[in-house]
Amino acid sequence: MDVYTFISKLFEAIAWPLVILVLGLVFRKSLIELLPSMRKLKAGPVEAEFDLEASRLLDASKDVVAHETSSSQSDLEATETALAQIYSARKDPVKMVTEGWANVDGALFRFGKDAGILIDPMDSSNNIYTRVISTDLLHRDTKELVIEIYEMRNRVVQANIKPSVNAAKDYLLAVEQVVKLIEKQRESVEKVANVSW
DSSP: OHHHHHHHHHHHHHHHHHHHHHHHHHOOOOOOHHHHHHHHHHOOHHHHHHHHHHHHHHHOOOOOHHHHOOHHHHHHHHHHHHHHHHHHHHOHHHHHHHHHHHHHHHHHHHHHHHHHHOOOOTOOOHHHHHHHTTTTTHHHHHHHHHHHHHHHHHHHHOOOOOHHHHHHHHHHHHHHHHHHHHHHHHHHHHOTTOOOO
């Protein structure tokens, strides 16, 4: 191998990485904008299904809340904006979903406590959910939304699904609507005064 062949082979080996590096630096902003969409494509069918279900759940919860309560559209938009601002700082969608379920769990606990269903304040989340859902005290639409929220939360926690941030926000907004429904129905449930801990 003579010097000219060596230089041509060296240039051939270095040229492509050098061109890619230069193009990467030149189009850095465009590439950064493309990365989130590439992650969505990589996510797979399970995560995409979660995204669709979260969006559908949010729409269903808005419909039920609009039917059950007389809250104005601006009130719903204010709730959406506030929740989006609160949770947008957090970039862990799994944590957002589990925190959202904790809100529903707390509302179910308060509902069950007022109705006299729950005996122990140290009951597990699953026990609280099972006891409240097994009664007919919640309206059918609210019960269906709670079941769907619970199943979606279980898919994230137990099946290790990584939802997108937008899907987690939709889930949180739906959770907020369901918590409003539970609290509204809690006001109308007959309070049991003899429940002691």
